[in-house]
Amino acid sequence: MGPNKQAEQLRIDGNTYFNKHRFGAAIDAYTQAITLCPNVSVYWTNRALCHLKRNDWERVEEDCRKAIQLDNNLVKAHYMLGLALLKREEYTKGIRELQKALDLGRGADPKGYMVEEIWQELAKAKYLEWQHSSTKRSSDLQSLKEACESALKEKQFHDMSQMEGFVDDVTIAHVEQLEALREVFNKAAEDDIPTEIPDYLCCKITLDIFHDPVITPSGHTYERAVILEHLKKVGKFDPFTRQPLQPSQLVPNLAIKEAVQAFLDKHGWAYKVD
Secondary structure, three states: OOHHHHHHHHHHHHHHHHHOOOHHHHHHHHHHHHHHOOOOHHHHHHHHHHHHHOOOHHHHHHHHHHHHHHOOOOHHHHHHHHHHHHHOOOHHHHHHHHHHHHHHHHHHOOOOHHHHHHHHHHHHHHHHHHHHHHHHHHHHHHHHHHHHHHHHHHHHHHHHHHOHHHHHHHHHHHHHHHHHHHHHHHHHHHHOOOOOOOHHHEOOOOOOEOOOEEEOOOOOEEEHHHHHHHHHHOOOEOOOOOOEOOHHHOEEOHHHHHHHHHHHHHHHHHHOOO
16 A cells, blocks of 8 residues: 555544544544645644534644645634634634635535634634733732822932922922822723624624624625515615525524623613613
8 A cells, every 4th residue: 555545544544433433543543644645734723623523723823824835825724823813812823814714615615614704713713812901901000000190109218308498389289299190090991992893793784783693605694684674675685795595594603692792881871772
């Protein structure tokens, strides 16, 4: 048996182990296949999927990068690499890989099962990126505020030691400065509250925030009641892609629903109407 046939048999063995959830044995089989034929990308992506099942994200990234070097059009490689990058909070890079996977997936099989899965992970990643940057800004602002207050207190102590006869004046000036400082930082914190709801949390038709989002096979998400009304009154097709669409093909977009809830939990009060 030549190396190619032997490697292919090892891939088949690895698949059998994988389907039995014997990921360690599957990794060994794929590793042997890679040793025989290192330029076959599917051996690398198969092994990466095993590492993913074991939450070994560093090895997922390594194998996916090798697979992409061999073939830059691998949907699964870009998808798993994106997930691995998100695990170490490399949001921008992770989103870029997920977007690449989504574009490739839509081009190859617009109705494929992976398109919906990738789209949901991409939407979740975009929200996590926004949430992370917002949290970091809040933390940086709080640290700066504490440093300024500490410096102001040190200045008050120094002034009081230098102007013993004017302690009351120093205290009044310090209180005024402290109040002004806190007002500045409170205003800065208010300015960090988003003035608009992120686009990906809003229905493309109504432009309102989602309440019951559903995703179509083409990867677009709509408010359930709105898309159902479109299918009933306008026609059985996706409003944006014009592809045939039946109500039974609508699937709840749980990732977007969770992202909407998290957004409202943090900022909902800013959008309530009296």
